[in-house]
Amino acid sequence: MVALAPLPPAADGLDAEVDLLVIGAGGCGLVAALAARAGGAEVAVVEKLDRFAGNTMLSSGSIPAAGTRLQRAAGIDDDPARFAADLRRVAGPHDADPLVDRLAAVSADLVHFLLDEAGVALTLVTGYRHVGHGVCRLHAPPSRRGADLVADLERAAAARDIPIAFGNPAVALLVADGAVRGAVTESAGGGTARIGARAVLLACSGFGQSRPLRDRFCPDMAAIPHFGAIGSEGDAVTWGELLGARLGNMAAFQAHAGVAQPHGALVTWTVIEKGGLVVDDAGARFADESLGYSAFAERVVAHGRPTFAVYDARIRDVTAVGQPEFGELVTQGGARAAATVADLAGLIGCPEAELAATLHAAGEAARGAAADRHGRTAFGLGPLAPPYVVTRIAPALFHTQGGLVVDGDARVLRPDGSAIPGLYAGGGAACGVSGRRGSLGYVSGNGLLSALGLGFLAGRAAARAAAAARAGTAAAPLPVSNDVTIQREGISR
Ligand SMILES: Cc1cc2nc3c(=O)[nH]c(=O)nc-3n(C[C@H](O)[C@H](O)[C@H](O)COP(=O)(O)OP(=O)(O)OC[C@H]3O[C@@H](n4cnc5c(N)ncnc54)[C@H](O)[C@@H]3O)c2cc1C
Incomplete structure (x- = not known):
């Protein structure tokens, strides 16, 4: 079980400090780290497992995007409005409706960023149209393996000296005056580290591996086994509830x-x-x-x-x-x-x-x-x-589709629509765009659209906020509210 902990009163109580701390080395976390670094931010990634083993590794790496140059070269006429209409037609009304337009609009930029900035090998799948899509718009590694997507992202992260600490689960979020300011991590040897951050991204996936959370939120899938990654233990949902975040589409799944x-x-x-x-x-x-x-x-x-x-x-x-x-x-x-x-x-x-x-x-x-x-x-x-x-x-x-409700920059929202300062979420940690309940609303690629799309948006937004904070301009710090109570102190799992 993860928890909240108070930020130490002085910086010397911290073991490290970064602009953005990314929790989870899956597709969301890696893309966020690259986008944040491209925006000039200092970023670090912590990963619970001792290697890359999230859902992104298990996936076929297929990312939907509308209006890309690969589509144009293939003579495919597409745009974000058509993409968003396809997503809504299949998913119906749900709790993350504004994200549909946002993710569709940013999807081509995301694919171009992956190709041009991160050096990820992607091809447009033209052999057939995927489920729910009116045109061919899935972009995938030539091998159609998510492991190759992750390998390319890892190479890009290494080339930029972005540290990825494996076997280091985040066990508590550091909170000060209602704002998230870092995390406590555990290492394999049993030691702990306090990492301060201007912002934290929850890129730690959904709750498919947690029987209690599945039974509570998603009873429709009680009868079927989990085929997804073992790290999907619902830590983001637990933290979100402790911080008073709004949860959405919790009964939806892929x-x-x-x-x-x-x-x-x-x-x-x-x-x-x-x-x-x-x-x-x-x-x-x-x-x-x-x-x-x-x-x-x-x-x-x-x-x-x-x-x-x-x-x-x-x-x-x-x-x-x-x-x-x-x-x-x-x-x-x-x-x-x-x-x-x-x-x-x-x-x-x-x-x-x-x-x-x-x-x-x-x-x-x-x-x-x-x-x-x-x-x-x-x-x-x-x-x-x-x-x-x-x-x-x-x-x-495969993958739960409910999670923390976020805005168009992947900032985690409370039920009243205000953002929890310093906290972003994406991918399986966030509320997805696949409908409110069941598996009928899932369109091919919705998982990675939400993971990589929100990671891209979060990384860019966190870099902008960090730059503004350094410059002392009005955009930062993010508004701090005092209405978040630290419900549990210390570290417990
Ligand atoms: C078999 C399979 C095939 C799929 N195919 C596709 C596809 O082709 N296209 C598509 O769009 N979607 C697909 N999906 C869904 C897609 O894989 C997921 O939606 C997406 O990968 C989620 O990315 P993520 O970064 O949020 O999570 P992940 O890739 O699961 O990464 C999360 C990481 O966070 C780590 N973590 C968890 N808790 C902590 C913690 N407390 N501290 C530190 N680290 C932590 C986990 O160990 C994990 O490595 C597929 C899913 C499965 C299971």
């Missing part, structure tokens, strides 16, 4: 319907978008797969039966070329081939006649000869053809 069983690897939804189907252990479809991997996971939970991704060798091969992680699953025997419908039924363990009827009906819909009874209209490469391929799949929770 899920995925396609975790391969028993391999535990991801069956990328690309195999479904390219024409694959999801059937149950009776050989029947039960929902529109084009809802997307996150929304479909809710349908699977409601259906309550074992599920199988059914595709064919063309889809398997074309997907494996572009997405090495799926290629590894294929190599490990996670995609089993069947020459006939009878063989396929045997692998699933369902009646052949039912499965044949399902494939026939879906084929008619894919050919445009009949309407799909589940409402699906896009079938990618069209009717499935032998040899068929099947993978047993199950749903999992």
Whole structure:
């Protein structure tokens, strides 16, 4: 359990001082550190785990952005208004509505910053449109691995001498006169350090790993396992509540319907978008797969039966070329081939006649000869053809989408709309833009949009505030309010 602690009365009670202290070395924290440094700020990052192991590492690194030069070069006409409209169409009304326009507007600048300033390798994914997006706008590492995104960000941080202290969890925020002014960290050897800062960014992700917080805020996902990073223990939510922050969209989450069983690897939804189907252990479809991997996971939970991704060798091969992680699953025997419908039924363990009827009906819909009874209209490469391929799949929770409500500079807000001085939040720590409840509101890339977008905004804002404070101009210090009570002193975990 994390806590609050009083700032020592004199600077010599501190072990270090920086302009911005970033808690969490994921996508949000690393981008914030780079943006803050680009703005001239002194910044340091502390990380709970002994290596990079957050959700950003687990992701495919796909970042949505509208109006980038990569899109223009590909002849794609896009702009922030279209992007924001797509996000709102899927998510509906929610507690972070103003952030939708802000994140859409900054998304192209973010991608250009990653390319030009940070040297991150990104390409525009043009093979297909992702779930919820009206045009191709996902920018991803060529490998489609979040680990490569993080490796590029780490290289950029090292080139700028930005310190990243691994194995150093922040265990308490230092607070003075209602303003956050640093943090206490613990080291592996049991020692503690007090790091003073003009501002602190909570980039420490969501609460998927915390059973009590999940049960309290997000009971809809109680039945499914957490597939996300172990560091997502909800520290930001705990600190936010201690400081009187407003929480928003707490019951929203990103899920995925396609975790391969028993391999535990991801069956990328690309195999479904390219024409694959999801059937149950009776050989029947039960929902529109084009809802997307996150929304479909809710349908699977409601259906309550074992599920199988059914595709064919063309889809398997074309997907494996572009997405090495799926290629590894294929190599490990996670995609089993069947020459006939009878063989396929045997692998699933369902009646052949039912499965044949399902494939026939879906084929008619894919050919445009009949309407799909589940409402699906896009079938990618069209009717499935032998040899068929099947993978047993199950749903999992990826990432919570609720958190601390922030303004357009990622400053943490109280219920009355005022900012808590010195405190920023982004990524999984902040209230996301994926609707108020459940997994239906998640659009592909919403996780990294919020992580990298808010990190970018927080880093720039913190650098501006630090520069103003140094210059003694009116912009700083941020207004300090005395209405925050330190509820727990000292360090406790
Ligand atoms: C399998 C998977 C695939 C995904 N694919 C995509 C995708 O392609 N596109 C997309 O947009 N989103 C995707 N997401 C969601 C996305 O990964 C997250 O939304 C995003 O990475 C969150 O970034 P973050 O920086 O907030 O958190 P993280 O990357 O999780 O980083 C937070 C860090 O903070 C550390 N930390 C926690 N508490 C403390 C503490 N007290 N002190 C110090 N450090 C602390 C954690 O250990 C962690 O390293 C995926 C998620 C999963 C699980």
